[in-house]
Every structure is written in structure tokens, then in C-alpha cells.
Amino acid sequence: MAPHPSPQVSSVCSLHSCPDIPKSISDDPRIQALLKCNGPLLEVDRVSLRATISESSELLSVLKEKIDRVQQTLNTLLDGQAKVTENLRAAKTLLHPIRSIPDDVLRHIFSFCVHEVCDLLKEDVAPDSLDSRKPPWALSQVCRSWRRVSLSTASLW
Structure with missing residues (x-):
């Protein structure tokens, strides 16, 4: 098992400075084999999985923060859209023939x-x-x- 899988970045995230999103470790043949049996792990596998847990926890926190910021931005944009829509409706009503x-x-x-x-x-x-x-x-x-x-x-x- 490779200690750090190569990152795969979404094109949308790259435009907005998203952190690199790693590939799923479930795609690794070694992980698939380990998931199918109850045998003990090799020390190298334990070290790699602990590193994955640590990195994933940190990345998850970063992603949650970014999602919160994007959600706030979305809410602000939706509020703005509602106000502009209301302005448009009111203006059209007032100018109706x-x-x-x-x-x-x-x-x-x-x-x-x-x-x-x-x-x-x-x-x-x-x-x-x-x-x-x-x-x-x-x-x-x-x-x-x-x-x-x-x-x-x-x-x-």
C-alpha cells in the first residue's frame, strides 16, 4: 500500500482554492484485500492507515470550514437575488400600462x-x-x- 495516494482535484475546487482531495483508499487493491479478511495488519499498513486518519481528519476540518464559508456566500447571494427579484417585480408593477x-x-x-x-x-x-x-x-x-x-x-x- 502506498503511504500517500496521489491527489485528485475537482476542477471546480481548483478554481476556488480547495485543498487536494485524495482518492478513496477503498480503490487500493491492498485495502480491498484487507477489508475482506480479519487477518492482522502489517506494521507498514498500520502506519499508513494512521497517517490517512490524521490527514483525513485535518482535511475534513478544512473542508467543513470552506463549506460553511461557501454556504454563507450562497445565503448572501440568495438574499440578494430575492431583493433584486422583488425590486424588479415592484418596478414592473409600478410601470404597468x-x-x-x-x-x-x-x-x-x-x-x-x-x-x-x-x-x-x-x-x-x-x-x-x-x-x-x-x-x-x-x-x-x-x-x-x-x-x-x-x-x-x-x-x-
Whole structure:
């Protein structure tokens, strides 16, 4: 058994100064043979395995620290992504074209909503403006400006 297996480094880790990650000792034919029997170990095997334990423990600590730092960075990036996404959503909402429709155009659109319902119901009388499910009420519950326009348009009621 070789005292120190040759290191194998991930290309991702090498970009971010990861320590060299050793190959698995389970791939070593000597280790595979030792794992299949209960015979005593040679002294050279004991020394090599103790060195592996020591080095692996140190490397594990280093890797855990690096993982913690990367996790903190990831959390910071995810928080930033959420804030930027919210900024984007808010900006798009504020710039939405519906917000710039003039009141007279809204009144005209609203009148089609009310009259269309009357036509569908084939009523010859004015719509029942007391029914909260009907257009005058529904339109007035969308937003403050629609409420103002809806309530100020007598023909809807």
C-alpha cells in the first residue's frame, strides 16, 4: 500500500482554492484485500492507515470550514437575488400600462362591462347595482383609482 495516494482535484475546487482531495483508499487493491479478511495488519499498513486518519481528519476540518464559508456566500447571494427579484417585480408593477389609462377611458370600458352583463341576461331594465357580484361593485374593488372612477360614474349604477 502506498503511504500517500496521489491527489485528485475537482476542477471546480481548483478554481476556488480547495485543498487536494485524495482518492478513496477503498480503490487500493491492498485495502480491498484487507477489508475482506480479519487477518492482522502489517506494521507498514498500520502506519499508513494512521497517517490517512490524521490527514483525513485535518482535511475534513478544512473542508467543513470552506463549506460553511461557501454556504454563507450562497445565503448572501440568495438574499440578494430575492431583493433584486422583488425590486424588479415592484418596478414592473409600478410601470404597468394599466396605471396610466385615463379616467374617461376607464369609464368607457366599465360601461361595456355593465351593459354586456345586461345584454347577456336579456334584461330590459337597468342592472341590479345592489348585487355585490355584479360589475359596478366588482370593478370598484380592484384598486383605489378604479373605485373612484366606478363610484363617480352614475351610468354604472
